[in-house]
Amino acid sequence: MIARLMGDGQYEIDEALCTRLNELDDKAVAALEANDEEQLDGYLDQMAELVRSEGTRLADDDLSASEIVIPPSDLTLEETRQLFSDHGLIPDLPAPQQ
Amino acid sequence: MPGLMNRASTVVKARISKLLDRAEDPSITLDYSYEKQRELLQNVKRGVADVVTAKKRLELQSQKLEQEIEKLETQARQALSAGREDLARSALERKALVQQQLQSLDQQGTALEAQQEKLIEAEKRLSAKVEAFRTQKETIKATYSAAEAQVKIGEEMADTGLAIERARDKTEQMQARAAAVDELTAAGTLEDFTEQGTSLDRELAQISAGSQVDEELARMKGELGSGDTKKEIEQ
Numbered sequence: 559m560i561a562r563l564m565g566d567g568q569y570e571i572d573e574a575l576c577t578r579l580n581e582l583d584d585k586a587v588a589a590l591e592a593n594d595e596e597q598l599d600g601y602l603d604q605m606a607e608l609v610r611s612e613g614t615r616l617a618d619d620d621l622s623a624s625e626i627v628i629p630p631s632d633l634t635l636e637e638t639r640q641l642f643s644d645h646g647l648i649p650d651l652p653a654p655q656q
Numbered sequence: 657m658p659g660l661m662n663r664a665s666t667v668v669k670a671r672i673s674k675l676l677d678r679a680e681d682p683s684i685t686l687d688y689s690y691e692k693q694r695e696l697l698q699n700v701k702r703g704v705a706d707v708v709t710a711k712k713r714l715e716l717q718s719q720k721l722e723q724e725i726e727k728l729e730t731q732a733r734q735a736l737s738a739g740r741e742d743l744a745r746s747a748l749e750r751k752a753l754v755q756q757q758l759q760s761l762d763q764q765g766t767a768l769e770a771q772q773e774k775l776i777e778a779e780k781r782l783s784a785k786v787e788a789f790r791t792q793k794e795t796i797k798a799t800y801s802a803a804e805a806q807v808k809i810g811e812e813m814a815d816t817g818l819a820i821e822r823a824r825d826k827t828e829q830m831q832a833r834a835a836a837v838d839e840l841t842a843a844g845t846l847e848d849f850t851e852q853g854t855s856l857d858r859e860l861a862q863i864s865a866g867s868q869v870d871e872e873l874a875r876m877k878g879e880l881g882s883g884d885t886k887k888e889i890e891q
Contacts, residue, residue: 562668565777624668641667
């Protein structure tokens with residue numbers, strides 16, 4: 559299946575890797591809920607590292623959709639929450655600047 | 657509680673439909689989408705240019721602060737050699753303040769640098785996808801539903817949107833910081849000692865001027881004393 563590391567493109571990963579990512583994901587959720595930014599960043603880094611080292615990078619011009627999306631580790635807790643909120647961290651198409 | 661990957665995926669999908677939600681007809685949707693992709697690509701390029709401009713401003717300010725540090729150090733020395741330890745201390749205290757500002761600017765610079773790299777990478781990925789989308793557009797129109805086709809590029813667009821937003825946040829933070837430093841400078845806290853300076857500024861200026869006068873006096877005495885000395889001084 560295909561995983562996207564937000565801010566870092568897409569990778570092809572296998573089922574076994576996906577299972578390991580899910581385990582880390584559970585821990586990341588717990589860290590987010592405990593307001594533990596350091597732990598959260600640590601788990602997200604581990605997830606990204608696993609994908610980078612064991613996955614196969616997709617070509618930039620590949621138009622496949624991702625089944626898994628992994629948030630970046632360099633967000634603050636606040637930004638991470640905002641990312642998942644209704645309002646969202648991902649903007650609508652940015653308006654052209656004046 | 658769903659996992660973060662799940663939530664991120666939901667967020668991205670929601671953004672895709674918001675970015676590209678237009679029509680049920682794949683051919684209209686995809687043409688519109690292609691327009692939006694090109695618009696977004698322009699925005700990334702502009703984002704990179706903005707970060708570069710912000711970095712330049714930061715570099716100029718850092719240079720200014722470095723000169724200020726050097727000047728305060730010289731003033732402290734002059735004050736000390738004039739027997740004014742109190743003034744020397746004040747100059748060094750001010751120097752420490754300026755150094756803190758400089759350090760904070762340096763951190764901002766590093767953060768901006770990282771955002772710039774991410775934006776450049778995002779631009780590269782999006783460019784490749786937009787080009788692939790352009791060449792495959794007609795096939796995609798014929799093969800996929802509008803919704804399926806949107807996903808093909810929408811993901812990269814949503815991700816690029818995030819990169820632009822974050823770079824903009826960092827640039828704004830940096831500009832706020834730079835403006836704060838400018839204000840400090842304007843308020844005289846880090847300012848040159850001459851015109852509307854504080855009494856400390858004036859005293860430091862006097863010491864500085866005093867030691868310059870001493871040097872000139874010594875030189876003139878030397879000139880009057882002998883022609884040889886004059887030559888040595890001029891060399």
